[in-house]
Amino acid sequence: MDATRADQQPLPGQLRPSGTDGIDQIQADIAAALRSTIVLPPYDEVLRLIDTLKGHLGPLIEQAEEHVQEHRPGEVAWYREHAQIDNAQFQLRAGPGDGLVSAARRLQSLARSVQQMLRQIHHEQGA
Template identity: 90%
Template structure:
């Protein structure tokens, strides 16, 4: 029996192949990380999302490094992209913290970093 399209869809937090589905997945993971709730998510979910967003962020940093070469030092875009790349590299090196609250805050900083680089790259590509 052939698998249906729904059976082939990744679970939330799993990476999809590059392309439109990959962009949709990145946006879904950012939204999940930035959800505003009174109750903190389970620690395991926070750690899973941190790992997932780091897997998104690594390739985005490499793409951004290529884009920064398109601008001259001193231009606002050059400076902005360098700041975003530096912040993203800090996020990639940082751990989750000592507990659930620090991990949840860390997750949100990581999600914002992914969001900023993702927007910058796709804006530069005319998407």
């Protein structure tokens, strides 16, 4: 960012100079913020993906539980793996929520949980 541009831009939370130019900029910033939207997939697609990921997660949890028995309670790996399994079991039981946004968030959490289980199993198999 060049010096002249930096001098003109206020820091976050700092007001711009008063006058028409300042108000125009504020309105332009508001319009830009309202224009930006997050595109979510259709609700039916989100629900289908949730069901699909839950179908993957159940067997992954079983495999992870078999691997965690190879460690002794008290070992760092045992605690870490148990925490990941507990989280995965929670994700498996949780519903989609009340609407599209909550279902999309649940889908993302579920996907991260499946990803963690895959990493845990592949890490154990590679070790």
